[in-house]
Amino acid sequence: GSALALSGGGADSQNVILSTVNAYAKDSALQSGGSVTLAASSDSTIEAAVVAAALSVAIAPAKSAGSASVGVALARNFIGWNPSTLSESPAEVRAYLENSSVTAAGPLELTATSIQEIDAVVGAASVAAVVGKNGVGLAGAGVLTLNTIVADVQAFIDEDGATGIH
Numbered sequence: 369g370s371a372l373a374l375s376g377g378g379a380d381s382q383n384v385i386l387s388t389v390n391a392y393a394k395d396s397a398l399q400s401g402g403s404v405t406l407a408a409s410s411d412s413t414i415e416a417a418v419v420a421a422a423l424s425v426a427i428a429p430a431k432s433a434g435s436a437s438v439g440v441a442l443a444r445n446f447i448g449w450n451p452s453t454l455s456e457s458p459a460e461v462r463a464y465l466e467n468s469s470v471t472a473a474g475p476l477e478l479t480a481t482s483i484q485e486i487d488a489v490v491g492a493a494s495v496a497a498v499v500g501k502n503g504v505g506l507a508g509a510g511v512l513t514l515n516t517i518v519a520d521v522q523a524f525i526d527e528d529g530a531t532g533i534h
């Protein structure tokens with residue numbers, strides 16, 4: 369008899385990192401016999417491997433044969449982006465003084481460091497094979513990859529306190 373073969377393969381991945389790291393003094397009076405250091409640091413990494421494959425084979429040597437195959441891979445990776453609300457929610461890394469005084473014998477140091485990385489390998493494959501007197505084979509494959517990074521990295525002094533910064 370005739371032969372018909374259909375196949376489909378799909379893979380979907382979504383990775384989300386939403387983060388906040390703050391080192392701060394607010395409405396405070398800091399005193400030190402040495403140095404004063406406020407340091408905020410954040411490293412965010414997404415590693416994703418998404419692969420989809422489909423194979424369809426129809427065999428009818430003396431008759432008609434048809435084969436169709438579809439493979440689809442989706443990868444969505446977000447750092448500092450909220451896909452639920454479709455809005456930015458930046459990976460926040462801040463070191464700051466707000467309305468605060470500092471008296472220190474050594475240096476005052478504020479540092480904010482941030483590293484965000486997305487490493488995504490995404491692939492799709494599709495094969496349709498036909499053996500027949502009359503044959504039709506159709507194959508298609510598609511890939512969609514979205515990678516978004518939004519970060520807010522700051523080190524700052526916003527207003528000194530009553531006794532200033534010395």
